[in-house]
Amino acid sequence: MNGTGKRKGSGSGNKKGRAKEEGHGRVQCVAYSPCGTCVVSGHRDGTIQVWNGLTRLPQGDPLVGHDGFKGHVHCVVFHPDGKHVASASRDGSVRIWDIDQGVEVFSELQAHQGDVFGVAISPDGNRMISGGQDGVICLWSITASDIGFNVCKQDSLHVAEGAVNAVQFSPDGRRIASISSQGQIDLWETETGKHCGTMEGMISDSTERRPGAKHAISFSPCGQQIASASHQGAIQVWDLESQLPAGPPFKGHTDFVLSVAFSRDGKQLASSGWDGVVQIWNTSDGQAQDSPLVGHIGPVYAVSFHPEGQELVSAGWDGTVRFWNLNERYQYPFSSKDYSAVVLAVVFSSDGKTLYYSRRNGLIFSWDFEKGGLQRSAFVGHYRSVLSLSLSPDERILASSGFDHTVRRWDLDQDRPIGNAMVGHTDEVIQVVFSPGGDLLASCSRDMTVRLWNSRTGEAIGGPMEGHGYHVRSLAFHPDGTSLVSASKDNTLCLWDVSNQQVRVVMEGHDDWLRWVEFSPDGRLLASASNDQTVRLWDGQTGEPIGDPLRGHTEYVRCVTFHPSSKLLASSGFDGMIYFWDAQTGESLGSPLPAECQRPTQIRFSSNGHWLACGSDDGCVRIWDVNTRKLVMAPINENNETI
Numbered sequence: 001m002n003g004t005g006k007r008k009g010s011g012s013g014n015k016k017g018r019a020k021e022e023g024h025g026r027v028q029c030v031a032y033s034p035c036g037t038c039v040v041s042g043h044r045d046g047t048i049q050v051w052n053g054l055t056r057l058p059q060g061d062p063l064v065g066h067d068g069f070k071g072h073v074h075c076v077v078f079h080p081d082g083k084h085v086a087s088a089s090r091d092g093s094v095r096i097w098d099i100d101q102g103v104e105v106f107s108e109l110q111a112h113q114g115d116v117f118g119v120a121i122s123p124d125g126n127r128m129i130s131g132g133q134d135g136v137i138c139l140w141s142i143t144a145s146d147i148g149f150n151v152c153k154q155d156s157l158h159v160a161e162g163a164v165n166a167v168q169f170s171p172d173g174r175r176i177a178s179i180s181s182q183g184q185i186d187l188w189e190t191e192t193g194k195h196c197g198t199m200e201g202m203i204s205d206s207t208e209r210r211p212g213a214k215h216a217i218s219f220s221p222c223g224q225q226i227a228s229a230s231h232q233g234a235i236q237v238w239d240l241e242s243q244l245p246a247g248p249p250f251k252g253h254t255d256f257v258l259s260v261a262f263s264r265d266g267k268q269l270a271s272s273g274w275d276g277v278v279q280i281w282n283t284s285d286g287q288a289q290d291s292p293l294v295g296h297i298g299p300v301y302a303v304s305f306h307p308e309g310q311e312l313v314s315a316g317w318d319g320t321v322r323f324w325n326l327n328e329r330y331q332y333p334f335s336s337k338d339y340s341a342v343v344l345a346v347v348f349s350s351d352g353k354t355l356y357y358s359r360r361n362g363l364i365f366s367w368d369f370e371k372g373g374l375q376r377s378a379f380v381g382h383y384r385s386v387l388s389l390s391l392s393p394d395e396r397i398l399a400s401s402g403f404d405h406t407v408r409r410w411d412l413d414q415d416r417p418i419g420n421a422m423v424g425h426t427d428e429v430i431q432v433v434f435s436p437g438g439d440l441l442a443s444c445s446r447d448m449t450v451r452l453w454n455s456r457t458g459e460a461i462g463g464p465m466e467g468h469g470y471h472v473r474s475l476a477f478h479p480d481g482t483s484l485v486s487a488s489k490d491n492t493l494c495l496w497d498v499s500n501q502q503v504r505v506v507m508e509g510h511d512d513w514l515r516w517v518e519f520s521p522d523g524r525l526l527a528s529a530s531n532d533q534t535v536r537l538w539d540g541q542t543g544e545p546i547g548d549p550l551r552g553h554t555e556y557v558r559c560v561t562f563h564p565s566s567k568l569l570a571s572s573g574f575d576g577m578i579y580f581w582d583a584q585t586g587e588s589l590g591s592p593l594p595a596e597c598q599r600p601t602q603i604r605f606s607s608n609g610h611w612l613a614c615g616s617d618d619g620c621v622r623i624w625d626v627n628t629r630k631l632v633m634a635p636i637n638e639n640n641e642t643i
Helices: none
Strands: 027-032 038-043 048-052 073-078 084-089 093-098 103-110 116-121 127-132 136-145 148-158 164-169 175-180 185-189 195-199 217-219 225-229 234-239 257-262 268-273 277-282 300-305 311-316 320-325 330-335 343-348 354-359 363-368 373-380 386-391 397-402 406-411 416-423 429-434 440-445 449-454 460-466 472-477 483-488 492-497 502-508 514-519 525-530 534-539 545-551 557-562 568-573 577-582 600-605 611-616 621-625 631-636
Touching: 027 311, 027 320, 038 073, 038 084, 038 311, 084 116, 084 127, 093 116, 103 148, 127 164, 136 164, 164 217, 175 217, 217 257, 225 257, 225 268, 234 257, 234 268, 268 300, 277 300, 277 311, 343 600, 343 611, 354 386, 354 611, 354 621, 363 386, 397 429, 406 429, 429 472, 440 472, 449 472, 483 514, 492 514, 514 557, 525 557, 525 568, 534 557, 534 568, 557 600, 568 600
Parallel strands: 027 073, 027 300, 073 116, 116 164, 257 300, 343 386, 386 429, 472 514
Antiparallel strands: 027 038, 038 048, 073 084, 084 093, 093 103, 116 127, 127 136, 136 148, 164 175, 175 185, 185 195, 217 225, 225 234, 257 268, 268 277, 300 311, 311 320, 320 330, 343 354, 354 363, 363 373, 386 397, 397 406, 406 416, 429 440, 440 449, 449 460, 472 483, 483 492, 492 502, 514 525, 525 534, 534 545, 557 568, 568 577, 600 611, 611 621, 621 631
């Protein structure tokens, strides 16, 4: 029975089970590995995708073996070793996969008539159960040897009525729970197969009115309770000793609940439903935690907790797998094809040969223009969006800051992080910049403060610099290193004395909050970008405004950057336009340049002044020739894709 399944695109020439070119389509199920480093998802087209749990990117090509669109993957579950996955499918089979090798260990374990809706593996890894449309629960024995797994059918259990929608082992492996298409929960002794209980409190035939809707169950980590999903937006938690409801139903969903999952500590329960939302519940009182997690379009078929509980993954009708940070209720959406995240920051090397860029998914990449591709694999360390990048003057260190409240340093010679994350801010760190001498790093945050750091040791210098009344969005060092400017959501800029960390000048003039600030390379000018749709110029020494606001953008101005000559200024806005300005006169230079994306993010001139790079919300970086204003490089990303 050793399988021959391959990853999609492995060169087998077998089109059976291949995903459509536009993507996998509906994601039916999802599961975290026991250690949390990996996620697998099962898809309507019969494929299984492995995801890196840290980077949240696909890991290899999809696993192909189930019978195409007749092989809807209803359920995926990890073996305790974290290296193998079992899948249940519409094609009537259960399959076991080695996800490291990307091949089937066993193919077409056939014991059911019709769909196999559920599969589970015992905590000791020695048993497997499957349940299906035929109302049968099959018990399988798993034996590990030097040559791999040996799987054989051991016994069958028959549910009284209806299909078996889901099966679960208790945490100690001594009991099996199943739930039927009628909503009936049955309990069985694993060793003897003896039926030992039935819970019938939430019987429903509504699945027929919801294509693909199935009842779901989940054991609590202590094994004393079980949660069941049902119609009418209700979730019931049962006491297994009394086999009675442990309390009133959890109510909040507005339609059929499709999935339930306990966190490892049992304090939280996650649910998802036909109403397109994910809800987190306190198991102690049955109350919802905050508002639902919204992002999927259409039904959410499955949820799975990260082992440490700080993250949740969900699978949906919209073809996406979404990773949710539960502490800050933030999501990373990915699909089988379009998994690139928004490009938030870009910075050139001084020779213009390398471009560093960061993404909302927490990754940092470097692009080699001479080789026309990635220079190195992603820098992985931030667990949320990387909002800012800065190169040290000697270009041996890259600094980054992010949503995770930290600043990090990266050794570009060794391609590795330097020390631990620099911790001090209490909210997202929106920007980090090196001082001209390279000995200092400055950072600003939503916590309304600016901080200085020793760039070599990572230690904080002094305490937080307080002067703004709202989020600090941007900052920049004067080229002589003696002063620092910060821009805030309080509509002001502050000019700081670096030596004593005190505010020297408060600059007012914008009518809405600031998004970006930058000194000209010669230090004579300062430019700021604002939500009031204008760019303003200021005296770099005194902080006095120069002339009238620069007007042209029809939406928020997101970023400004000076040309190395200090004579040219570029700005990008939410209107999708890039404007060029004469920095001396404030006059607009020609027609605005369409950014060719919905919303450009950050823009940067190369050090030689020949190129302008622009990040974007569509996940790509674009490069223009400054003199001709022509796009000289097609949209680039780490997948070498042109979109």
